Structures are given as structure tokens and as C-alpha cells.
Amino acid sequence: MxxxxxxxxxxxxxxxxxxxxxxxxxxxxxxxxxxxxxxxxxxxxxxxxxxxxxxxxxxxxxxxxxxxxxxxxxxxxxxxxxxxxxxxxxxxxxxxxxxxxxxxxxxxxxxxxxxxxxxxxxxxxxxxxxxxxxxxxxxxxxxxxxxxxxxxxxxxxxxxxxxxxxxxxxxxxxxxxxxxxxxxxxxxxxxxxxxxxxxxxxxxxxxxxxxxxxxxxxxxxxxxxxxxxxxxxxxxxxxxxALIIAVILLLQFYAVPYAIPLAIFGFAVTPYFILHTIFTWPKSLAAFILSTAFIAALERRQAFLIASLAALAYWAHSYAILFTAGYCMYLFTEALSGYLKDRTKKSFVDNGRSLSLSAACVVSILLPWFIWTRYGLKIEADLLSQNAGLGLSLIQQIQIKLANIGTIFSFNFMDLEHNSLNGLNLLFSVHLASAIGIIPFLLLPAAICVGPLRFSRLMLFAVLLPAAAVTLLFGVPNPPLLHGWQAAIPILFVSALAFINSHMGRKMLIASTAITLAVSVIALGCRGYVAYRFGDQQSVMLHYLDHQPVDLDSHPVSPISVQGVSKMSLFTAPPAEYTFGPFNAHDRLALRLDVAVHEEVYDYSGADVTRFIVTAHELQSGETYTVFDQSLDVRNNPNDRGWHGGVFPLPAGLDQAFTLTLVCDPGPAGQSVADWCIWGEPAIIPTH
Incomplete structure (x- = not known):
């Protein structure tokens, strides 16, 4: 029903x-x-x-x-x-x-x-x-x-x-x-x-x-x-x-043959389009509205219509505000260029009137939302502060932004560690080549420079600069293609296909689409296999690996490097006890875990033995089993420095639903001042 x-x-x-x-x-x-x-x-x-x-x-x-x-x-x-x-x-x-x-x-x-x-x-x-x-x-x-x-x-x-x-x-x-x-x-x-x-x-x-x-x-x-x-x-x-509508109409506008088949098999079948359509955050709705604004600009529609569409996209998703600003900049440069062509009073009045009407449309569409939330609800928007990484140093900001840019243009095969098919699917979901196709991705620079949608004020202000702003806005690790590039993807896709059509012919169009279709089928097959064989093929992380900088006071999960080896880790200090689960018990399960003491306390005079304990607790029987117990004395024993761990089979008697508890213990002396425990990538994994 x-x-x-x-x-x-x-x-x-x-x-x-x-x-x-x-x-x-x-x-x-x-x-x-x-x-x-x-x-x-x-x-x-x-x-x-x-x-x-x-x-x-x-x-x-x-x-x-x-x-x-x-x-x-x-x-x-x-x-x-x-x-x-x-x-x-x-x-x-x-x-x-x-x-x-x-x-x-x-x-x-x-x-x-x-x-x-x-x-x-x-x-x-x-x-x-x-x-x-x-x-x-x-x-x-x-x-x-x-x-x-x-x-x-x-x-x-x-x-x-x-x-x-x-x-x-x-x-x-x-x-x-x-x-x-x-x-x-x-x-x-x-x-x-x-x-x-x-x-x-x-x-x-x-x-x-x-x-x-x-x-x-x-x-x-x-x-x-x-x-x-x-x-x-x-x-x-x-x-x-509805984003597929804009893609088809853009292809038809540039007289690209087979517009509907190309849109279906070269765009709609990609994991990127499917993910953002099924996963119903309204970013693709905003992208459709902004793509229609792009079409209106190509058709030389009235400036107020373009501005209204760009502003309306914000009501779908707040990331669109950057593209709204981009379209406003485009309309301003168009009005300025129109005036500079003849520099007459009539031109000044006409272009000024057009620009004023556009600004009035943008303000009248956006202002009610900000008045209602700020003064009616008395709730300030904090999306920028959530994602900008404002507490980080300049070096950290640069490193994170470069890493984010890297997810757009280069594959990070580290995502495939532990033979995770889900990692392969992730690569196909956040990379530009997966969103527009491998051949269009390779030809995109040429398409932007010399193609039918070649570098222009419209492409610069309405697509490239807002997409760059989205990328540079994030001060925390986040793939830009998931968080704001949705409005740029259809324009870049059509740009590449229009270039292929005008410079390489129809056969290359068909070949490019066939390759995209094949890659998409493989990627979707990987995701389907993971979804249906999760228990056998996928490690279940005990915690969410939230990529935040190391903060020794608030204990976030983060990438932590110990003696040159970095792992996504949970940082704790005694008395600290974290319980995860419940998990469904079945035979041949194991705990994969690495532990370490933080490098900053290796030579601290108050450092002593730090004890790492992992216990499994059966919910029905109340039985508790020790899965892992190791003590490290990093100040007095250099061999205890660095990562220690491995794969530890869960107890054979564990046959009911259970929880796992990670305990950072101060050791026999009870001295906890320098017991900085790092739990590296703990996971429940199958042993077969």
C-alpha cells in the first residue's frame, strides 16, 4: 500500500x-x-x-x-x-x-x-x-x-x-x-x-x-x-x-543529436544522479531551478526572470545562495557592458532599470525567509559556522581545502582499503568523472575553453565561481560534489557533450555514453552487492569517523598520526568508557583494533602504564567477556610506542546480541594524568 x-x-x-x-x-x-x-x-x-x-x-x-x-x-x-x-x-x-x-x-x-x-x-x-x-x-x-x-x-x-x-x-x-x-x-x-x-x-x-x-x-x-x-x-x-528535464533541454538548445538517449544513458543512469535523486535532500531541485536560470540567460530572457529563478533556488536549498550571488554578478556585468557599448543616457536608464528590477526581485524572494527565521523564530542560520572550520589554523584550512579539491579531480584509492566494495561505490559518487562521464571529464577543459559553452561571463559567474566558492567554503573534509556542486554538474555535462559533438562527431558521442553506461552499471552493482551482502562483505565501524581536527579537550573522532602512521581514531582519557552496539552475534566474528598512546606524552615525567580493555556484554544473559586487554608503558619502554593491535576473535560462547565497551584504564598505579588513549579504527569484521 x-x-x-x-x-x-x-x-x-x-x-x-x-x-x-x-x-x-x-x-x-x-x-x-x-x-x-x-x-x-x-x-x-x-x-x-x-x-x-x-x-x-x-x-x-x-x-x-x-x-x-x-x-x-x-x-x-x-x-x-x-x-x-x-x-x-x-x-x-x-x-x-x-x-x-x-x-x-x-x-x-x-x-x-x-x-x-x-x-x-x-x-x-x-x-x-x-x-x-x-x-x-x-x-x-x-x-x-x-x-x-x-x-x-x-x-x-x-x-x-x-x-x-x-x-x-x-x-x-x-x-x-x-x-x-x-x-x-x-x-x-x-x-x-x-x-x-x-x-x-x-x-x-x-x-x-x-x-x-x-x-x-x-x-x-x-x-x-x-x-x-x-x-x-x-x-x-x-x-x-526534474533535473533531467534541464539536461535534455540544454542538449536540445545546443542541437546535440540524440539528446534524450544521451541524457538517459549518459546522465540519468550515473550513481551520482541516482544518489542525489533518491537521497531526497533538495539539492537537485535547487540545481534544476538554477539550470533553468542558465537556460533563461542563454535565451537572453529578461534580467528579472533570471534573477528570480536564481533567488527561488535558495528556497529549495541554502547552498544555492552562492549561485544566486553568481547570477547577480553576471547580470551586473551584463548591464555594465550594455551601458559601456554606447554610453548614452537612454542606455544608462534602461540598464539601470533592468538591474534595479532584478535586485528588487531577489530581495523580495529572499527577504521573507530571513525575516521569518531571524525575527519570527529568533533562530540564526549557522550552516556556515558548521562547515567553515572557523577554529582551525590557516595551514589546516589549506590542507583540508586541497584535500576537498582532490576528491573532485583525482581518485583516492585509500577509500578502497579493507577490500570495501562500498569504498569503490563511494569513489563513483563523489568524483567529477563519475558525475559527467569519463570521456566528458577528460575533455572538459577543452570544452570550457573552446566549446559551444566556452568560457564566458555566464559560465564564469553562474557556474565556475559559485562552484569554486562552494569548494573553498568548507573548512572540514567534505566532497564538494555532495555539497553544492549539483547545480554545476548539468552545465558541465552539456558543455562537454556539445564540445564532443562539434569537434569529434556523433560516433564519439555514442562511445562516450556507452563508456559512462558501463561504468555506472559496475558502480551500481557494487553498491547493490554491498547492500545485500553487508554482513559478509562489509566491516561495521563501531563509531562514526567524523573527519574533525584533533582536539584533546572535546575528544572528537579524527585522523590521528602515531609515529608517521595515521588512522581514523577515537581519542579518550581516563576515566573513559564507550559502549557500542548492540550487535547480532553469529559465528566467526572478530574485533579489528589498533591502540596507541598519544605521542605528546611519550617523554612526560608523569606518564606511566596505560591499559586498554575491550569487553563484550551479552544483553540477555548478562555475561561479560574480555576481548582485548593490553597495557602500554610508553615512557619507560620504547617498544610500547606506536600502534599495537590486530584481529581478535570474539569469544566462542558469545551467541546472543551483545555490546562492546572500550575502556581506557589508568593502570595499576591509578595515575591518569598522561593516559591519552587512541583507539584506531575499531571494527567488527567477519573472519571468513
Whole structure:
């Protein structure tokens, strides 16, 4: 039933989007004959759905009756507008039919793929898995490769809207995730269909509490059912999959042959597109809106339309603000160039008026959000401070940014350690060659310099500079292709294919697409194998390897180097005791672990014996087994310095669900001042 409800939501939402969108766009005389009218219509339809959702929310008419009445009403108004304007629907449908079918087909297939049931792992690590129940949102997280819980944030916001919960009183949406960082366009689009098809949405007086990392948080995920999240997947996947529309229209704009097959087999089948569509953070929705702004600029549309589209993308995801700024810079340079061509008073007035109108559109679209969150909710946006690494030194910042850039242009085969097929899948998900194809990636520099979309003000300000800004913004290790490059990828893909078509011919286009298809099938096969054979093929890390700098006071998990060998590690000091699990016991399991004492205390006069202990505790019987016990005296015994460890089989009598506890003990003297324990990459692994 959940699957059927979602498929029905796709049909109703897509129909409403196209009906209302074409009515709105056809009313704009300049867009009526545009070859790319479909992109503008879909965006207008999304806005209509979002407006309806927002209206239901602010009026507290959040019931199935009012939601259904609202959907019927906006469709009826659109039909009335079509008749009044004499919209040539048959012509528009014939012009857009193939592209619409690709969009709906991709949405439906990926929606069904998101419901595939992977094998449940023994344990879900902290960090990406804030929520531990094997629910549909968590299954999607695991299916795409241990991504963070961001995929459920718009659904949580939509659940609050459906239940008339206050964003000021119930916060944050999830640990560390304030609504001020998460604009609500996707949630508003989802709300009407949540009310109609997602089951009951009764008001709750108190929100359940989640205890996570020593703090109590509102547990909004507990309000989400698999039924309601299935409807959310349907609407969000349909919105994200609209990016394929922009890709096809861009290829057609540059007269690249086989535009639809190339878009399907060279772009839509890549792990990158599939990941960002199924994993329903609305970055691809923002990318679709920004790509349409790029199309509008190519078509030399009015500046205010380009500016409005660029600003609207922010309501999908906050990273788009950098691209909004880029489009504003582009429009400013265009206006300046227009004036400098003849330097007349009329030119000054015309270009100044165009620029002023564009600025007014941007401000009027963005300002309500900032006023509501800053002064209405009194919640400041902190997304920049979360990701900028503001407490790091300049050297650390440079090192991290260079490493982030490296994930775009070079493969890091260290991700393949321990024979992890999931690591191979990760490479295909964060590298530019995986997003646009190997041949287009190799030819991209030439395409940018001499191709049909060659280096221009539009490419510079609307694509390259914002993408560079996203890359340089992050002061913590994060692949830029996951965090902001979504809007640049379709433009770079089309640029490369247009260059191949104009300089190398159709055969090279087909060969390039065939290679991309083959690589994508291999990458997706690796991910599928990992998802279904998790217990046999994948090591289960005991903790989330959060790439943060070493901080000896707050004990984060980080890469720590001991005598030149770096491992992702948990740093602790006595009295410290960390418990992980539960794990499902079965035969032939082992603990892989390396331990070390921090180099900074090797020659400290107060250093003595440091003891590392790992115990396994059976939950049902209460039995406790010692798995690992080692003492190191780094000051008096040089052989105890460096890493020590290996693979340690779990006790044979361990046949029930169990937890593992890591204990940093001060040793027989009880002196803990210099017992700085480092636990290197602990993991439960199969021994066969």
C-alpha cells in the first residue's frame, strides 16, 4: 500500500505541476513560443504546489478535506485559465511529451528503487545514523551508502507543518539541524500530498524525545511513518528528478543529436544522479531551478526572470545562495557592458532599470525567509559556522581545502582499503568523472575553453565561481560534489557533450555514453552487492569517523598520526568508557583494533602504564567477556610506542546480541594524568 500511495502521489503531483505550470507560464507572452517552456512550466507548477502547502500550513487547515479541496481548486483554476487564454495544450503536450515521459519514468523507477529492502546491518553507527530504527528513511540512508540523516529533514519539517507544531517551540529539526538552515520549499510541496495520501496527521501535545550524544533532542523522526515517508519520497524524488528535464533541454538548445538517449544513458543512469535523486535532500531541485536560470540567460530572457529563478533556488536549498550571488554578478556585468557599448543616457536608464528590477526581485524572494527565521523564530542560520572550520589554523584550512579539491579531480584509492566494495561505490559518487562521464571529464577543459559553452561571463559567474566558492567554503573534509556542486554538474555535462559533438562527431558521442553506461552499471552493482551482502562483505565501524581536527579537550573522532602512521581514531582519557552496539552475534566474528598512546606524552615525567580493555556484554544473559586487554608503558619502554593491535576473535560462547565497551584504564598505579588513549579504527569484521 505504501508503494501504491507513493506512485499515486507521483501521478497527482506531476499532473498538478504541469497543469498549473503551463497555465502560469503561458500567461507570460514572452515564454509562449519558447522551446524550453517545459522547464519554466515545471518550476511554476512546483511554486503552485508549494504555495498551496504554505497556505494550508499558515491557515492551520491541515486536514485531508482541505488539502484535497486545495489540489482540486488549483487544478480547476488552471483549466479555467487555459480556456480563457486558449492555451494550445495539444501543441504543448506534443512538444514536451517525450521529455515528460522521461521525467515521470525516471521518477517512478527511482521511487520503486528507494523501496528496495537491503540487508539490515548489525549496527548503525553514530553520526550518519542519528536514528537507529530500521525505518524507511534509515533504509534509504543505508541504500545510498551511509549518507547523513539529511534526507528526512524536509519530511520532518512537513510533519511539523501537518501537525501544526511550532518551529519556534520544537527545535531543532534533528541534532544540530535548525530550520533556519533548511528552507521549506520541498516541505511545502510535499504537505498537500502528505495530508491526502500519507495517513493521519493528528496534533500531538508533546514530541517524543531522542537521547543522542548525551543530549535530549526532539524526536521528529518518530512522527514519520513508512506510509508518510513513502509519499514524501514520491514528491521529493519527482522534484529532484526534474533535473533531467534541464539536461535534455540544454542538449536540445545546443542541437546535440540524440539528446534524450544521451541524457538517459549518459546522465540519468550515473550513481551520482541516482544518489542525489533518491537521497531526497533538495539539492537537485535547487540545481534544476538554477539550470533553468542558465537556460533563461542563454535565451537572453529578461534580467528579472533570471534573477528570480536564481533567488527561488535558495528556497529549495541554502547552498544555492552562492549561485544566486553568481547570477547577480553576471547580470551586473551584463548591464555594465550594455551601458559601456554606447554610453548614452537612454542606455544608462534602461540598464539601470533592468538591474534595479532584478535586485528588487531577489530581495523580495529572499527577504521573507530571513525575516521569518531571524525575527519570527529568533533562530540564526549557522550552516556556515558548521562547515567553515572557523577554529582551525590557516595551514589546516589549506590542507583540508586541497584535500576537498582532490576528491573532485583525482581518485583516492585509500577509500578502497579493507577490500570495501562500498569504498569503490563511494569513489563513483563523489568524483567529477563519475558525475559527467569519463570521456566528458577528460575533455572538459577543452570544452570550457573552446566549446559551444566556452568560457564566458555566464559560465564564469553562474557556474565556475559559485562552484569554486562552494569548494573553498568548507573548512572540514567534505566532497564538494555532495555539497553544492549539483547545480554545476548539468552545465558541465552539456558543455562537454556539445564540445564532443562539434569537434569529434556523433560516433564519439555514442562511445562516450556507452563508456559512462558501463561504468555506472559496475558502480551500481557494487553498491547493490554491498547492500545485500553487508554482513559478509562489509566491516561495521563501531563509531562514526567524523573527519574533525584533533582536539584533546572535546575528544572528537579524527585522523590521528602515531609515529608517521595515521588512522581514523577515537581519542579518550581516563576515566573513559564507550559502549557500542548492540550487535547480532553469529559465528566467526572478530574485533579489528589498533591502540596507541598519544605521542605528546611519550617523554612526560608523569606518564606511566596505560591499559586498554575491550569487553563484550551479552544483553540477555548478562555475561561479560574480555576481548582485548593490553597495557602500554610508553615512557619507560620504547617498544610500547606506536600502534599495537590486530584481529581478535570474539569469544566462542558469545551467541546472543551483545555490546562492546572500550575502556581506557589508568593502570595499576591509578595515575591518569598522561593516559591519552587512541583507539584506531575499531571494527567488527567477519573472519571468513
Amino acid at each position: 505504501d508503494l501504491l500511495a507513493g506512485l499515486l502521489a507521483i501521478l497527482i503531483m506531476a499532473g498538478t505541476t504541469l497543469n498549473t505550470g503551463f497555465a502560469a507560464v503561458y500567461a507570460i507572452r514572452g515564454l509562449r513560443l519558447s522551446r524550453t517552456i517545459l522547464a519554466y512550466a515545471v518550476i511554476a507548477g512546483f511554486v503552485a504546489n508549494g504555495f498551496l502547502g504554505g497556505l494550508l500550513w499558515v491557515t492551520h487547515l491541515t486536514s485531508i478535506f482541505w488539502a484535497a479541496l486545495g489540489v482540486i481548486a488549483i487544478n480547476a483554476l488552471a483549466v479555467f485559465a487555459h480556456r480563457r487564454m486558449g492555451t494550445p495544450l495539444r501543441y504543448l503536450a506534443a512538444q514536451s511529451k517525450a521529455v515528460v515521459l522521461v521525467w515521470l519514468g525516471a521518477s517512478s523507477i527511482l521511487f520503486c528503487l528507494a523501496h528496495v529492502e537491503p540487508s539490515q546491518p548489525n549496527w548503525l553507527q553514530d553520526g550518519p545514523y542519528v536514528y537507529k530504527n530500521w525505518t524507511l528513511p534509515v533504509r534509504v540512508q543505508f541504500l545510498v551508502g551511509d549518507m547523513p540523516a539529511d534526507n528526512a529533514l524536509p519530511a520532518m519539517a512537513g510533519e511539523m507543518m501537518a501537525r501544526n507544531l511550532s518551529f519556534r517551540d520544537v527545535r531543532p529539526l534533528a541534532p544540530g539541524q535548525e530550520v533556519s538552515n533548511r528552507p521549506l520549499l520541498m516541505s511545502a510541496i510535499y504537505l498537500p500530498y502528505r495530508l491526502i495520501l500519507g495517513g493521519g496527521a493528528d496534533h500531538v501535545d508533546t514530541v517524543p524525545t531522542l537521547h543522542y550524544v548525551g543530549t535530549d533532542w526532539p524526536d521528529l523522526e518518530a512522527l514519520i511513518t513508512d506510509r508518510s515517508f513513502s509519499v514524501y519520497l514520491a514528491t521529493a524524488i519527482t522534484a529532484n528528478a
